[in-house]
Amino acid sequence: MSEAVAGAAPRTLLDKIWDAHVVVTEPGCPSVLYVDLHLVHEVTSPQAFSGLRARGIGVRRPDRTLATMDHITPTRGGLATLDAESMKMVAALERGAAEFGIPLYRLGERGNGIVHVMGPELGATRPGMTIVCGDSHTSTHGAFGALAFGIGTSEVEHVLATQCLLQRKPKAFEVRVDGRLAPGVSGKDLILAVIAKLGIGGGTGSVFEFRGEAISALSMEARMTVCNMSIEAGARAGLIAPDAKTWEFLRGRPLAPKGEEFEAMVAAGSDLKSDEGATFEGGSIVLDGWTIAPMITWGTNPGMGMAIDASVPDPATMADPGAKAMAEKALKYMGFEGGQPLLGKAIDVVFIGSCTNSRLSDLQAAADIVRGKKVADGVRMLVVPGSVNIKREAEALGLDRIFMDAGAEWRDAGCSMCIAMNGDLVPPGQLAVSTSNRNFEGRQGPGSRTLLASPATAAASAVRGAVADPREVA
Amino acid sequence: MSEREKFGEVLSHAVPLAVDNIDTDQIIPARFLRVTHKDGLAEVVFSDWRKDPDFVLNRPTSAGAKILVAGDNFGCGSSREHAPWALVAWGFRVVVSTRFADIFRNNALKNGLLPVQVEAKVVQKMLAAIADDPTTVFEVDLQRQVLVMPTGEPVRFPIDAFSKKCLLEGVDELGYLLGHEAAIAAFEARRGEAQPAGASG
Ligand code: SF4
Numbered sequence: 093m094s095e096a097v098a099g100a101a102p103r104t105l106l107d108k109i110w111d112a113h114v115v116v117t118e119p120g121c122p123s124v125l126y127v128d129l130h131l132v133h134e135v136t137s138p139q140a141f142s143g144l145r146a147r148g149i150g151v152r153r154p155d156r157t158l159a160t161m162d163h164i165t166p167t168r169g170g171l172a173t174l175d176a177e178s179m180k181m182v183a184a185l186e187r188g189a190a191e192f193g194i195p196l197y198r199l200g201e202r203g204n205g206i207v208h209v210m211g212p213e214l215g216a217t218r219p220g221m222t223i224v225c226g227d228s229h230t231s232t233h234g235a236f237g238a239l240a241f242g243i244g245t246s247e248v249e250h251v252l253a254t255q256c257l258l259q260r261k262p263k264a265f266e267v268r269v270d271g272r273l274a275p276g277v278s279g280k281d282l283i284l285a286v287i288a289k290l291g292i293g294g295g296t297g298s299v300f301e302f303r304g305e306a307i308s309a310l311s312m313e314a315r316m317t318v319c320n321m322s323i324e325a326g327a328r329a330g331l332i333a334p335d336a337k338t339w340e341f342l343r344g345r346p347l348a349p350k351g352e353e354f355e356a357m358v359a360a361g362s363d364l365k366s367d368e369g370a371t372f373e374g375g376s377i378v379l380d381g382w383t384i385a386p387m388i389t390w391g392t393n394p395g396m397g398m399a400i401d402a403s404v405p406d407p408a409t410m411a412d413p414g415a416k417a418m419a420e421k422a423l424k425y426m427g428f429e430g431g432q433p434l435l436g437k438a439i440d441v442v443f444i445g446s447c448t449n450s451r452l453s454d455l456q457a458a459a460d461i462v463r464g465k466k467v468a469d470g471v472r473m474l475v476v477p478g479s480v481n482i483k484r485e486a487e488a489l490g491l492d493r494i495f496m497d498a499g500a501e502w503r504d505a506g507c508s509m510c511i512a513m514n515g516d517l518v519p520p521g522q523l524a525v526s527t528s529n530r531n532f533e534g535r536q537g538p539g540s541r542t543l544l545a546s547p548a549t550a551a552a553s554a555v556r557g558a559v560a561d562p563r564e565v566a
Numbered sequence: 567m568s569e570r571e572k573f574g575e576v577l578s579h580a581v582p583l584a585v586d587n588i589d590t591d592q593i594i595p596a597r598f599l600r601v602t603h604k605d606g607l608a609e610v611v612f613s614d615w616r617k618d619p620d621f622v623l624n625r626p627t628s629a630g631a632k633i634l635v636a637g638d639n640f641g642c643g644s645s646r647e648h649a650p651w652a653l654v655a656w657g658f659r660v661v662v663s664t665r666f667a668d669i670f671r672n673n674a675l676k677n678g679l680l681p682v683q684v685e686a687k688v689v690q691k692m693l694a695a696i697a698d699d700p701t702t703v704f705e706v707d708l709q710r711q712v713l714v715m716p717t718g719e720p721v722r723f724p725i726d727a728f729s730k731k732c733l734l735e736g737v738d739e740l741g742y743l744l745g746h747e748a749a750i751a752a753f754e755a756r757r758g759e760a761q762p763a764g765a766s767g
Contacts, residue, residue, distance in 0.1 A: 115746065115749050115750055115753045116746060116749045120727045120728060121727075121728045121742075122726070122728055124743060124746050124749070124750070126750070126753055126754075135599050135600075135646075136645070136646065136647070138601075138602035138603075139602070139603065139604060139647075142602070142603070143740075147740075149744075152750075163599075164600060177600045177601075178600055180600075180602055181600055181601075181602060184602045226645060226647075227644075227645055228643065228644050228645040228669060242645035242669055243645060243669070243672075244645055244646075244647035244650075244669060244672060244673035244676065245647040245648075245673075246647060246673070246676040246677070246739070246740075247672070247676075249740060250739065250740050250743055253740060253743070253744065254740070254743040254744060254746070254747070254750060255750065255754075256743055256746070256750055257743075258728075258739055258742070258743065260726070262668075292587055292639065292642055293587065293638065293639035293642065293665055293667070296639070296665060296666075296667060296668060297668060323643075326639070326642060326667060326668070328668050328669070393587055393589065393642075414586050414637070414638060417585075417586070418585075418586050418587065421585065511596045512596060512597065513596040513597050513599060513600060530589075530591065530643060530644075532589045532591040532592065532643060533591070533592060533614065534591065534592075534595055534614045535591050535596075538595070538597075538614055
């Protein structure tokens with residue numbers, strides 16, 4: 093780690109990680125940026141493996157690469173239930189991993205799970221690293237003070253071949269949340285409030301650095317939820333400087349360094365923070381944690397969010413023609429009227445899961461609300477842990493029983509209804525409260541309508557059979 | 567493929583799709599990502615929106631168009647490179663918008679799809695001209711970095727020098743990276759594994 097040089101300009105956390113990973117920058121060219129950890133899954137890798145074969149080259153650092161299967165895998169019945177098309181994708185990953193020597197966590201194996209749940213859980217995600225994956229929610233890993241961002245399949249091929257990427261440096265953007273979150277308000281509500289404020293393109297070209305008292309007070313799991321959705325405001329990545337909680341989370345994880353090596357990592361990590369006086373070129377916003385309420389989305393992108401007890405905005409009152417057209421289109425798709433409240437609105441499906449909210453504390457928050465109650469008649473509730481390990485831990489705590497006694501379905505780990513390419517989906521026209529990260533048209537299945545919310549809000553809504561405020565159900 | 571196709575001048579009519587924040591789930595829904603190759607994606611581009619017979623891509627006037635004129639913040643959401651693959655498979659070579667999502671821009675440039683970022687009033691002018699006559703032809707000249715309006719008015723658009731060179735000369739980015747093998751090896755040696763180590767710890 094670089095020592096602060098007397099008189100040197102103060103640097104942001106982004107600057108420090110970036111500077112430490114630039115291999116070379118030729119004039120007029122983007123930088124060659126070194127990648128410490130490359131995560132691979134079955135949907136965005138097959139064409140990259142084919143590309144390597146076509147060139148006759150291998151994977152430069154299989155020891156810096158980890159693969160999982162999560163997107164198209166079923167959450168019940170295992171791989172035997174896959175259709176031929178999906179099986180081909182799994183086979184392509186198996187073949188690529190075997191051929192190039194990449195460690196692969198197969199479905200149902202210990203360590204397997206949603207790619208952004210797995211990395212931190214194994215201790216593969218660590219402060220100061222650069223981490224990439226052919227998946228936009230790679231931003232999740234920024235919760236550990238790693239520069240982590242999503243890439244396309246061509247870039248997956250580049251990293252497999254060279255362990256490097258051609259990148260232009262993004263701008264650091266400060267998102268400061270002062271104060272504390274009120275009781276009943278979670279990390280998910282915080283990030284939905286940030287996205288509602290900035291809009292879904294507000295962070296384009298930037299990397300968010302989340303700071304402030306409310307961020308420090310969050311658990312590592314909640315920090316992952318916050319960084320996970322940075323991309324939903326258009327930012328490539330989210331960053332949170334590591335602190336004692338970060339190191340405690342990592343200590344003893346299977347792939348984390350051990351003993352003296354671990355202590356050396358902690359010591360080196362003390363510089364992993366933005367210097368006093370560093371400038372955030374991308375911009376800066378400040379929120380007051382106390383004023384954030386449980387949030388819910390009303391439209392067809394994650395920026396269309398509001399406090400759960402607010403009313404859906406009325407396009408008729410919007411001055412900006414673009415915003416007005418967007419809102420009208422969204423409300424038409426959702427079947428909502430401008431000005432209507434969502435509290436009490438009948439729902440069909442509740443989904444607890446995804447790389448945003450499928451960790452143990454998420455499942456606990458939902459179980460706390462569901463315990464001893466029943467999922468309302470006519471509502472289907474699906475609970476999908478983020479990894480095989482989380483599933484086992486939850487079962488050891490009896491959470492599976494709480495959900496099943498309430499009438500919810502308890503599934504195997506995977507992306508499930510977040511992306512609806514694995515058999516789990518919201519039927520056309522049905523309204524779902526989901527803890528996932530995208531409410532785009534058709535995201536949870538053709539014609540599906542999605543309200544994004546926290547695990548507590550989703551669970552409260554399952555019990556009520558309608559959109560509910562978790563502060564009133566718990 | 568070590569040599570990419572070079573990007574020539576584009577002279578074409580354009581498809582108007584004046585919707586803001588078009589995300590990659592709309593460009594290609596996830597259920598069509600279950601492919602291990604890049605073929606057949608032309609049929610599924612904007613698949614859900616195409617169910618509406620009046621959707622612009624279904625109109626005969628859109629046939630053969632190489633330019634898509636879109637609303638603000640095009641290509642947000644999922645990192646799926648299938649989105650530019652599908653747009654290119656349909657026949658598009660240029661997307662015009664007031665803003666592009668970062669990952670989409672990167673993915674597009676690697677696939678011979680040029681993101682042309684212009685001010686809102688230029689998009690408005692293009693849409694008006696297309697509304698007037700859907701066969702209106704626009705020219706995109708990457709060498710000069712201009713979009714030429716039907717009136718002959720040139721509108722300059724930004725593109726970084728490296729991406730421009732890659733498109734114009736068919737430079738292969740992976741080839742460029744592989745060319746830095748010695749520097750990468752030196753970097754690894756210099757850092758040792760004392761830095762935060764990789765997956766195998
Ligand atoms: S859970 Fe959803 S957002 Fe996360 S990696 Fe899977 S598909 Fe992507």
